[in-house]
Amino acid sequence: MLHDAIIVGGSFAGLSAALQLARARRQVLVIDAGLPRNRFAAESHGVLGHDGKPGALILAEARQQLQAYPTVKLFSGRVSRVDSGEAGFVVEAEDGMRWFTGRRLLLATGVADVLPEIPGLQERWGQTVVHCPYCHGYEIGGGAVGVLGAGPMSVHQAMLFADWGEVTLFTQGLVQLSPEEQALLAARKVKVEASPVAGLLGASPALDGVLLQDGRRLPLKALLVGAQVRMASPLAAALGCAFDDTPMGPVVRIDPWGLTSVAGVYAGGDMARVPHSITFACASGVAAGIGLHALLVMQEAHSGETAPA
Template identity: 50%
Template sequence: MKESYEVIVVGGSFAGLSAAMQLARARREVLLIDAERPRNRFATHAHGFFGQDGVPPAQAIATATAQLRKYPTVTLLKGEAHRASREASGFRVELTNGFHVKAERLILATGICDKLPPLPGLEGRWAVSVLHCPYCHGYEVGDRRLGVLATHPLSIHQALLIPDWGPTTWFTQGTIEPDAEEVALLSARGVCIERVPVAEIMGEAPSIDGVRLVDGRVIRIDALFISVRTEMASDLAEQLGCAADEGPLGPVIRVGDFKETSVPGVFAAGDASTAMTNATFASASGVAAGVGAHRSLIFTK
């Protein structure tokens, strides 16, 4: 394979593949580097994505990768990019195996990591019965007993949403106390407020039978929604000096309309570039980044 390309895309999930597709169709030389650790690898099915509802994420990624592979100007490389730097002619990316490549433009579709709170039983149920997005997973647990675990002030917002899918208990964990107006809103939505902290998730993972509170009481639920803190899955944006903002749940790379970062020639797409995270948003941002990178090759010298 070559050592120099017009564009390097780091990350081969929904955002990175969508970005690379635009560049492939523009007949540009593009290298896609993928470590094959997408954020959605824990989910058995993806929902709400146009034309792909119910398709396993791994299957959607495999199909898109096979389609991208048919374009002659595309090179796919399995590996982890761990260093990136600016050079006079563009950017240099080094992989963990020591191999390095160069490009005029760089698209970071490196994603984020979910950081679950230290409550026993959460990790083994993540993306199955412990869920973060009702639009992605709510329909599948509809009309069942649902819980919302408070980890962040946004948990109130989540608790107000969830009753559209089923009867809801909001566990404040003794850390978030709603004001009078919020109590009224929660009551109007039929949300039961439980202030005693959850100590244990019950049932054989990945299912949930209920939760045991620190006072010994057991409350039966079938699924638990939770807003988790997130971290960047890669520090490449930081290495390059890309500006970031603190989003509601974690850092977000600052981007413009076509996903250009604060560093000329570097674009960012996917969950690392937006606080609104799901498959559709990721793919759309990848399209914008791919188009943005292509336009910059033409109009920016």
């Protein structure tokens, strides 16, 4: 069948977009690979009405609610290719056995975190090695915490994190501090450590401290890592979408309603904005879903088409 919209990516942004379109009684297909970015974290925090719930539970409840709308279909799998077709877009599932057609396409495929190659870091990701103080800081409960330097944004991160613990900024040879920045860090009681972190200590996922390159060991309860990100899927690039550079990595360029530089292609969630959180992703998905619906309506009105029943 011809769907009004195919949404690739069924995490927070994709499902939020689908909900808006479902409530407009549009035929929507959501294709999801089942690998949300926050799957490494046991709980999700700072999400109004869902504080402390596992992200997987929030998504399961959202899918259940969506399935109450008769015009929504959910498909589990990956997308290998998207082509422009006569009616809009043709989407091929990775198994090569299924093809789906849609008048419009909405990408919510997210990003992947590019983590530093430091022993002990990967296995603690989302637990005691975190990317967002607003998502994890309260649960750390104070004490000695660290910020792993990656670039200019690390100073800002260290200053923020000082509200959640006693911060040491590890410059890692990547952060060059100006006199003004040194003064700002001192005002926030942030210590600065020039010797790079060589490894993380303790029984994972707990963190006892870090081993420095000069052989010293410093006790830490948690480490904030402002990881760079990359697109989790090649689809946006393959379709020719324009990108913008940010301090965290590339994002797909969109207008305020989620429209990319490619006609008929929308994007939402972490792949299309910074900073990142569940709440931001949901809001971005809502905007993209509404934007896609509004454009469908206008084009139908101008062409004399009738919206599908």
